[in-house]
Amino acid sequence: MLYLVGLGLSDETDITVKGLEVVKKASRVYLEAYTSILLVDQSVLENYYGRSIVVADREMVESDSDEILRNAETEDVAFLVVGDPFGATTHTDLVLRARELSIPVQTVPNASIMSGIGATGLQLYNFGQTVSMVFFLDNWRPASFYDRIKENRSIGLHTLVLLDIKVKEQSLENMARGRKIYEPPRYMTVGQCAQQMLEIEEEKKEGVYGLDSLAVGAARVGGKTEKYVAGTLKQLCNADDILGPPLHSLVLLGRRAHELERDFTREFAIDKELWTTIWDRDYGKQ
């Protein structure tokens, strides 16, 4: 059996009891560690589970999935995923491959950022499609998020923006020379995300959002040190100190917001008066 086990969002104790039982009895345990990360190190997980873990990088999961699935017809293999197993496309692929090999699959769900973001007080049923924001390069600034946000905002919905993480990346030079030397991990912050969003608006000028659009920055959702900051996109460009360490996410508000959402998020506002003024002017319209 292939078990896809969600680990939740924060630390080693966010695994479900059911998931922990699976990990303890599986023949092999893999940890997918490139679409998201927990806030604790691998060694903490290994001590807690009493098991050693093979870290599965993108190359392994996408090109060598048959090694992960080896003997899973007769043995139990646990594939651990931060958040919920079906948050990222790549795991759907793994299940399809298992089906081809007639390997039974069972999923142990867990909290995902897609539902955990409800802790901002913004209602999950008011969210439109989720978008991703990648680190811009000088000559590569993918902006498909802009059209998606435009669609969400045209019908008054919030947008969850998931922020890029770079783990086990090689510099161009090291890649060219075939040196398996990896850069230190990088995690996009809410400030960088807000900045990139404003750059694209500046470029496209379709008025999808602007400096005074309201948004909520979230850090370490579901963890003991979780932190939320509400403000305009302009304010959030400089709110990384308040938010602290990774992982960060951002929600851009839609105008069809409920006053319960206003009351809940105002608590997180950098400037409560400004938050209320802009809210009353631009939001809460059905």
Added chain:
Amino acid sequence: MLYLVGLGLSDETDITVKGLEVVKKASRVYLEAYTSILLVDQSVLENYYGRSIVVADREMVESDSDEILRNAETEDVAFLVVGDPFGATTHTDLVLRARELSIPVQTVPNASIMSGIGATGLQLYNFGQTVSMVFFLDNWRPASFYDRIKENRSIGLHTLVLLDIKVKEQSLENMARGRKIYEPPRYMTVGQCAQQMLEIEEEKKEGVYGLDSLAVGAARVGGKTEKYVAGTLKQLCNADDILGPPLHSLVLLGRRAHELERDFTREFAIDKELWTTIWDRDYGKQ
């Protein structure tokens, strides 16, 4: 401290290790049991936790929240919610009330149907806003879901439809006579939902969806007996026998679907050939 603890989707072992620790040490333990249910009885939970539980019905949570919050400045109170604590508005209200009383709040997230529905193989970032479907009465057929689905479909997105549950409801006669006699619980099925959707389309005739629109019915998501059925809305009207007992949910597909989603869901199709034919004709358009 008020702890909002998510229980996940299925049985007593879906609680997280962190959540279980909270339940074991709290002074009082409440279970919110009217927005969703687990697939196991209260007694199973009580035996597993080694704690007795107070079932909190809607009246208690909405009108008597101060009793739930009593002494929570100094004691730990655990408020258990099926799925994730922030899935339903009513819990946001409870947190706001706790804030007014200066009671600290901590949340233990868990799987929600809003993320667990990814187990259908439909990608979470292709979903628009979530809608709810209530049991129609002869003279009361609320159809606001129709306009929401229209918005989602206009931009090519899937719609998750959450289905009504009725627990601890009184008949009109018993209510009028002040008799605290409650009807047996009722859970809407995918068949009833598909039927009501088609009735409203028949009435409004805006062509938002029709008999041959593709959808996936889901039952007991995340549980050992979870079941998925893919078909046209017409087919799903009669698929309850395949899906089995509650809880059910339904996803209406948007046209902007990825071929990975087609490959994954075809496995669940009542008629694979028909599924592929309609998909290739109407879906997968960017």
